[in-house]
Amino acid sequence: MIRMRVDFFAESLGMGTSMVVLMPQAASGIGMEGADATNGPGTTADGVPVLYLLHGLSDDCTIWERRTSIERYATEKGIAVVMPEVRRSFYCDEAVGEKYWTYVSEELPELVARTFHVSTAREDTFVAGLSMGGFGAFKLALNHPDRFAAAASLSGALDLPRLDLGDSSGHLFERVWNGRPRTGTADDLVGLLGAVDPSSVPALFLDCGTEDFLAADNRRFIDAAEQHSVDLTSRLRLGDHAWEFWDQSIQDVLDWLPIRGR
Numbered sequence: 001m002i003r004m005r006v007d008f009f010a011e012s013l014g015m016g017t018s019m020v021v022l023m024p025q026a027a028s029g030i031g032m033e034g035a036d037a038t039n040g041p042g043t044t045a046d047g048v049p050v051l052y053l054l055h056g057l058s059d060d061c062t063i064w065e066r067r068t069s070i071e072r073y074a075t076e077k078g079i080a081v082v083m084p085e086v087r088r089s090f091y092c093d094e095a096v097g098e099k100y101w102t103y104v105s106e107e108l109p110e111l112v113a114r115t116f117h118v119s120t121a122r123e124d125t126f127v128a129g130l131s132m133g134g135f136g137a138f139k140l141a142l143n144h145p146d147r148f149a150a151a152a153s154l155s156g157a158l159d160l161p162r163l164d165l166g167d168s169s170g171h172l173f174e175r176v177w178n179g180r181p182r183t184g185t186a187d188d189l190v191g192l193l194g195a196v197d198p199s200s201v202p203a204l205f206l207d208c209g210t211e212d213f214l215a216a217d218n219r220r221f222i223d224a225a226e227q228h229s230v231d232l233t234s235r236l237r238l239g240d241h242a243w244e245f246w247d248q249s250i251q252d253v254l255d256w257l258p259i260r261g262r
Contacts, residue, residue: 001025001071005062008111012103019108020061021116022074022081024048049259050080050118052109053250054091054129054136057165057172061085067243068250077254077262079126080118084108088172090160091136092187095178101186105140109147123260128152128205128253130246131214135160135189138204138221142192145200152205152253154246159217160187193224204232205256207249209239 002023010017053070055063061083064070074081089100113120125148129137134156141151157163161183165172184191204225208218215236225232233256239245 001075003065003071006115010103010107010111012107013098013100015098017103018061018085020065020083021112022071022083023116024075024078024080027075046121047117047119047124048078048080049124049126049257050082050112051254051257052125052127052137052140053081053083054104054127054133055083055085056129056131056133057088057090059133060087064250068247070250073251073254077257077259079254079257079259080116082108082112082118086136088132088176090132090157090172090176090187091139092176094176095180096175101139104136105144122147123149123258126150126152126257128154128250129156130154130249131241132157134158138189139186141202141204142189142196143186145196145202148202150203150205150257152207152249152256153218154249154253155208155212155214155218155241156206156221157214157217158189158206158221160189161191162217162220190221190224193221193228193230196230198229198231201230203258204230205253206232206234207252208236209241209245210236211238211240212245213241 002025004021006021007018053064064083084104086100086104091101091104093099093101127137127140127148134153137151138153141148182188208215222234
């Protein structure tokens with residue numbers, strides 16, 4: 001893979017920010033087998049398939065590389081990976097802060113499409129994330145189902161109106177929402193399941209540990225998906241809110257993604 005740390009100015013944020021991008025590269029060194037950006041599985045004349053991979057509340061754009069072997073896993077699939085940074089925004093336009101939802105849903109994909117040889121076709125575009133990023137992945141998929149073929153949430157904070165982070169939240173709720181409602185909005189994923197056309201929803205994959213503090217939120221999401229006939233591949237298995245769990249999860253997600261030509 002070609003690995004790039006990209007620093008740039010985001011108009012929607014009004015400031016500089018960063019992302020890490022992995023692009024497929026054919027290589028013949030020891031233990032380095034992979035497709036490049038012209039002949040990999042699913043590659044078209046318009047570019048390679050792309051996975052937007054989102055971080056959690058306490059992380060940044062480098063965390064997936066530092067805690068997993070995502071570069072090696074993606075190499076085997078011939079897929080580009082874009083890892084943006086959104087700080088502690090919960091992928092929202094913050095009430096007191098920056099417009100991270102506008103950034104990640106509008107400006108980021110436009111910038112990536114202009115800069116890298118990636119496909120913009122729905123069938124080649126995927127999103128996944130852990131914890132806060134799992135929420136972000138499903139938020140993108142349910143609010144913009146026309147853009148994504150599949151979305152995966154790993155230990156996601158999927159029931160935001162009921163979310164309670166205790167003392168770890170600091171001033172997060174005041175800064176991000178400042179009293180604004182979360183129920184019945186773009187942040188209410190359980191509510192959105194009842195508002196979308198089930199046939200329009202991207203393929204959804206949910207993985208969560210039974211010992212995870214967010215397990216109940218994930219169970220509510222599973223129940224709501226079943227109630228509203230939204231197709232969801234779900235897995236509740238032994239595990240906690242930990243990188244050991246997510247390292248295995250992201251490998252399973254990459255195996256599950258409907259990459260064309262594979």
